[in-house]
Amino acid sequence: MATRSADCRAALATIFIAAVKSEDFMLAAARLLGVALMAQAGASAAAQGLPPATPTDIASGVxxxxxxxxxxxxxxxxxxADGWHSASVSQEGKPVATSLRIFGKDKVLVTIDKDAKVPTCFVTAHLPDADTFNDVAFSIDHDLGVHGKTDQGEADTFYFFPQGHIVQLKKTGTAAAPSVRIGVGYRP
Structure with missing residues (x-):
C-alpha cells in the first residue's frame, strides 16, 4: 500500500508539473451568486494521465x-485525514516552488491554490466515456441531497448549492478523453 501511495504521488507530481508548464494551464474566473470560483483549465489535462475514475470516487472528492x-x-x-495523499511538485528531481497543493486518492486529483483570495478546492478526474458525466452529476446530486441546476448558456455545466457552499461541475477534456472538473467554494 505504501508503494502504491508513493507511486501515486510521484505520478501526480509528474502529471501536474507538465500541466503547469503547458500553455493551456490558465486560471479562468466564473461568478455565480457573488462567489468567485477559480477554474483550472490545466487540471483536466493533468487528469488525462490518470486511469478513469468512478462517479463514486469523484463524489467522494467533492x-x-x-x-x-x-x-x-x-x-x-x-x-x-480523509485519506488524500499530498504530492510534491518537482522537475528533474528538484522541488518546484508553487502555491498549488496537489492531493491524490484512488483515481482522482484534488488541487488547491494556497494563495488564492477565494478559497476553492478542485476535484479533477478522467472519465471512462462521455456518458459517465451524467452519472457523476447524479452521484453528486444524490450525495449532496440538493438538485443540480444548469445554465442554458453553459453546456455541460451543473451548479449545486449545498448549505454554505457552491459546487460547479464542468465537463472537460475531449470526446476521446473526457474529464470533469468540480470547483467547491464557500458561500456565506
Whole structure:
C-alpha cells in the first residue's frame, strides 16, 4: 500500500508539473451568486494521465472538499485525514516552488491554490466515456441531497448549492478523453 501511495504521488507530481508548464494551464474566473470560483483549465489535462475514475470516487472528492473548504482557507489537514495523499511538485528531481497543493486518492486529483483570495478546492478526474458525466452529476446530486441546476448558456455545466457552499461541475477534456472538473467554494 505504501508503494502504491508513493507511486501515486510521484505520478501526480509528474502529471501536474507538465500541466503547469503547458500553455493551456490558465486560471479562468466564473461568478455565480457573488462567489468567485477559480477554474483550472490545466487540471483536466493533468487528469488525462490518470486511469478513469468512478462517479463514486469523484463524489467522494467533492465530499472531502466540502468538509475542508471554509470562508478563508482550505483545511488540508482535513483532506489528509480523509485519506488524500499530498504530492510534491518537482522537475528533474528538484522541488518546484508553487502555491498549488496537489492531493491524490484512488483515481482522482484534488488541487488547491494556497494563495488564492477565494478559497476553492478542485476535484479533477478522467472519465471512462462521455456518458459517465451524467452519472457523476447524479452521484453528486444524490450525495449532496440538493438538485443540480444548469445554465442554458453553459453546456455541460451543473451548479449545486449545498448549505454554505457552491459546487460547479464542468465537463472537460475531449470526446476521446473526457474529464470533469468540480470547483467547491464557500458561500456565506
Amino acid at each position: 465530499r472531502s472538499c466540502l468538509a475542508a473548504t471554509g470562508p478563508k482557507t482550505i483545511d488540508t489537514d482535513k483532506l489528509q
